[in-house]
Amino acid sequence: MRRSGWVLLTAMFVLAVAVTPLLMIQTVSAAQITLRSLTLQAGATDGGSKAGGVVNHLFTFTLPNTTGGNVGSIKFLYCTTAAGGCTTPTGLVTTSATMGTQTGATGFTLNTATNGAPYVTRTAASVTAGTAVTYQLLSVTNPTANNSSFYVRITSYTGTDGATGPVDNGTVAASTAEPIVLSGVMPESLIFCTGATVTLNCASSTSGVISFDRLFSPTDTAVALSQMAASTNAERGYSITVNGATLTSGSNTITAMAAQALGTKGNSEFGMNLRANTTTTSTPAFGTELSPASNGTALKGQANTGYHTIDQFKFVSGDSVANSSSTGTLGTVGAAPGPTNSQVYTASYIVNVSGIQPPGTYTTTLTYICTALF
Secondary structure (H helix, E strand, O other), rough: HHHHHHHHHHHHHHHHHHHHHHHHHOOOOOOEEEEEEEEEEEEOOOOOOOOOOOOEEHHHHEEEOOOOOEEEEEEEEEEEEOOOOOOOOOOOEOOOOOEEEOOOOOOOOEOOOOOOOOOEEEEEEEEEOOOEEEEEEEEEOOOOOOOOOOEEEEEEEEEOOOOOEEEEEEEEEEEEEEOOOOOOOOOOOEEEEEEEOOOHHHOOOOOOOOOOOOOOOOOOOEEEEEEEEEOOOOOOOOEEEOOOOOOEEEEEEEOOOOOOEEEEEEEEEEEEEEOOOOOOOOOOOOOOOOOOOOOOOOOOEEEEEOOOOOOOOOOOOOOOEOOOOOOOOEEEEOOOOOOOEEEEEEEEEEEOOOOOOOOOOEEEOOOOEEEEOO
């Protein structure tokens, strides 16, 4: 009885020794694919990591291929786990995928017959050990679970069928992600301000109480300036009107210029324009052009007829003096209307008086009204 027991133990020891080399051979039959990654790239309409999105999958890795042998196919097996039995992630669709870019080892076409197990294939050819490759699969439908990881087991084969003669393998991980949806409202907008001076977008302005630059005299022209800025997102732009009376002192007035004309010293006249005026026999150089200048696209401000000619002036209460309907021609109203970014207008005022103008302090209050045309 003791002898039989010894023989049995010896047999078991021999079996163990025989099995060990077989296990070692199986373990080292394939090298680990290195520097591997899966990038989920945006598709035509969906973000790369959108759950259920139709996107592109870009695989990047290095094939060790330490034997320098032939590679005829590379399989991309999509699983819910990194190892063990493979379950295709819910909602994943690879059967509609197409071949995108490929680098390193090229000449492959894409086989998508089995969902979740596409492979690229070509006539088997040698791949140098340590070759970096990329393969892009277009129009893959991501798994439908949000914020969920999935895995792709990559294996290269000597055969062209994605199954025969495994060479190297490795696994990459990726994850879907809940889209972040941002929303905001741009309301109907009209930004408008007036003052002695203003800045773009009405960030600041100064008082609108303005004095002429000199005493009124039949031998000289008195001038003054004010500014206004306007912008709107209204589909048909804006229109700016000037409203108020001419200069008065008690019952005495200075005549408003009912028609656009040059200023004339010795006349009783009050007028304005929106231009940078030059030195003439009756007008000093003063005023500033619209800033920034209109370009007919994002900047459409324009001085209207009657208020658009250098050295000529007019004042009629209720007139539209400017609008955002730029066509590149000053004085055009209503053509190519539209929204505009902020621009600063400079209003230039003149006063001429006759020798019999009654003395007094002459004032007026002007109100500019900017109406957006939505």
